[in-house]
Amino acid sequence: MKEDQKNFLLFAVIAGVLLFAWPVVTNWLFPQQKQIASTQMVNGKQVAKPTPGTAGPTADSPSTMRDRDVVLAETPRVAIDTPLLKGSINLKGARFDDLVLVDYGQTVAKNSPPVRLLSPGGAKASYFAQFGWQGAGVQAPDQNTIWQASGTKLTPTTPVTLTAKSATGQIFRIELAVDENYMFTIRQTVANVGQAPVSVTPYALVSRGERSTDVDQWAAHVGPMAVSQGAAKYLKWSEVESTPSQFSTTGGWVGYSDHYWLTALVPDQRVPVSIQQRGTTAQTYQADYQLAQALTLEPGKKVTYSSRFFAGAKEVKLLDGYQEKFGISQFDRAIDWGWFGLIEKPIFYYLGWLFRLVGNFGVAIILLTITIRGLLFPIAHKQFESMARMRVIQPKMKALQERHKDDKQRQQQEIMKLYKEEKVNPLAGCLPILLQIPIMFALYKVLLLTIEMRHQPFALWIRDLSAPDPATIINLFGYLHFTPPGFLAIGVVPVLLGVSMYFQMKFNPAPMDEIQKQVFAIMPWMLMFMMAPFAVGLQLYWITSNCITILQQQWLYSRHPVLKQPMKKEAKAK
Template identity: 85%
Template structure:
């Protein structure tokens, strides 16, 4: 009895540590939980209030509208983007993503990706030249534009002539989605040869508001020498990261959004990521070798600039059609990429088939459990054999209760004689762990799941359940901390786990019985901050398990009879 009390006390301590340490564990080892995009107020669901030039450092911040009205601009209009280009400095510095809103509210504004220098959250791209013996345009140069609007069918040319006799031109075009094509040309109409180097940069005045995680990168990113480099913000504040490569790209990754400078994939370049102690950052590239230009000659260099959403299929299409090396690595799939990507494509196909992402997750769960059913069948067969030999095991435990080593030897001998594998029941659980983690990352990392509704109050399957029970669905005017904020869906998860465990044969050890009794309610709290879509997967899996158990009990009567015999003792 004393041993049982010690074991239970040890379990209680471990359970308490797990409960209170779980937020810190999640912060390190799991992708950052997306905050619920809605909240419950008085029982109603409402939206929440949502070697290149030096790093840009404006003297003071002004209102964005004032900054945008400061100088001449040309508009950007595509089916996916809306914004403008600043003719002063030839900067793409004003861009919103028309297909994505900040919240699930009907009147929510679109996601703003780029903002001009001098405004809050300045974030922009610039293209230019450096050179010897030449006065190249700079951030104060006002370019002349060939048109007033950049669209997929109307490209625009920017022109500037310098005092040293060179004519600089930037030909800009954009596709239907998120890719700009930039052709930089310089014509030497002077009397002396010049040496020029085209460059491009992305300047960012502050870190992303999304949190960088061990399993979900947010921050500086680059692809060089065929490998993706996920770089920490702090690392480049003290020491710039410089990478030489032929083929690759450099930019910044948010949770769902990306900016990327894509140089000519056939020309050697030097990629660079750098920052300052004030947490301002710049990604840029320049050619490894300058371009020498004789009098009367001209030279051109083409590159691309991506600014938009990290849509899986779109990134892969750019990678294959434009030959951009490892462009799909903008999404940090991580170790389980070989599982995550098939799950994403199957889930996306189901969604397009049924039109509801929650239903698609349920169908995915049915598919996975169907594939694992042969293993589950073997698990139950092993459980049935274990139940048959339990009287013999109890006899051995009683006979050798003072000799634990001999007891284990005799039990292992019994397993061998009866052809029982005590670990067979663990296999389905072990197989589900990478599947659960992969689905979790798919729901959190891929933008295709963002703001997808299910039923009733569930308007975003990639966020936690907003219907918090502890404040009576918003009727009590306080917001509980994220850890104990239990929603309706987590409660359903706990209930389904409870009934699933009730159908399992009770373990012989009393401490194990206590552990299994409390586990469903621990999981209810631990899973509450996770995406609702993952909880829908788990609840569906538990319901399917219960149905499978009912059918398998009918196939293995000895297991059912054993449970009935144990029932009165509970």
């Protein structure tokens, strides 16, 4: 009895530590995204300067910060108008520095303004792309050059050409085109109408005046990234601040990955380039590329270099489609699928198909759960058969344990022999749980990573399945104006999860060991607290899975009634 009390006390201490330490662990592994007000932006800083000794193009650094609308009105512009994008191109410096994503609101509110991706230098949260040339013996256009445009609006059906002439006798053109989604095609041409040969190198850069307001986390990368030699490089902000990251590659791209948004410079995938990511201690950043070798241009000749610029939402099918259509190396890795990508992508595509079928992501998650549990049912059946056989041979096992109680090695040998003779696998009961773990994690990643799940409602107060349950009980569902601490932020859905887990365990055969009984009694309520910070969609999956398990148990108990019989306690030795 004292030993049981000691074990229970140890379990209680461990449970308490887990309960109160879990919010710290989840904030580290799975930090929640910050809510951004409809017009809020963090104070901007100057755009990135190159690290001393680092080669490559650079953006200018405005000395004063002004209101965005004021900055936009200071220079001539070409409007961008597509089904998914609105904004403008700055003719001063040929910059993409004004872009909003019209299909995505900043919040779940109906009147929420669209997400702003790009902003001009000199305004708060500056974030822009620039294309140009460098060279020897040539005065190439720079950030102060005013380009001449062939049109006033860039649309999927009306491309625009920008033209600039240099004092050294070259004509520069940038032909811009955009599709109906988020991909721009850039054709940079230079014609040498001068009297001497020149050496030129096309370049492109993305300048970012501050870090993303999204949280970089263990399960989903946010920050600088590059693809070089067929491998994705997920870089940290602090990493590129201390030392520029440089790569030489043929095929690949470079840019910045927010939680749901991406900017990516995609050079010609057949031409060797040098790409780099760099930053400053003032937390300003620049990603850029330039050709590995300069192009020599004789008088009367011209040369054209084609590249692409992606600026938009990280939609899975769209990224996969661009990767296949344009041969962009590892473009799908803009989404940090991680190790379980082979499981996550099929789950994503199947979940998307279910959503298109029923029109509600919550219902689609329920149908996904039914599908998964249906596929795992044969294994669950085997589990119950194994449990039934284990129950039948319990008397024989007790006899062996008593007979060889002084020889543990012989005891184990005899028990293993018994398992073999009776065709029993003692680990069969663990298999369904082990199979569920990667599925649960894959679903978590799908809900966390994919923008298709962002702001998707289910029913009643659940307006975003990718976020935790907002209806926290401790503050009376928001009627009391205070935010409860993380470990007490329990919503209605986590409570339903705990209740469903309680009844699932209650329908299981009661274990003989008192400590196990106490563990099983406490576990549902511990899980309720642990799962509260996770996405409602994941909790919905688990609740549905528990309900299906209860139904399966009732049917399987009818097939294996021996499991419902209480196990007899071993008589105490006199």
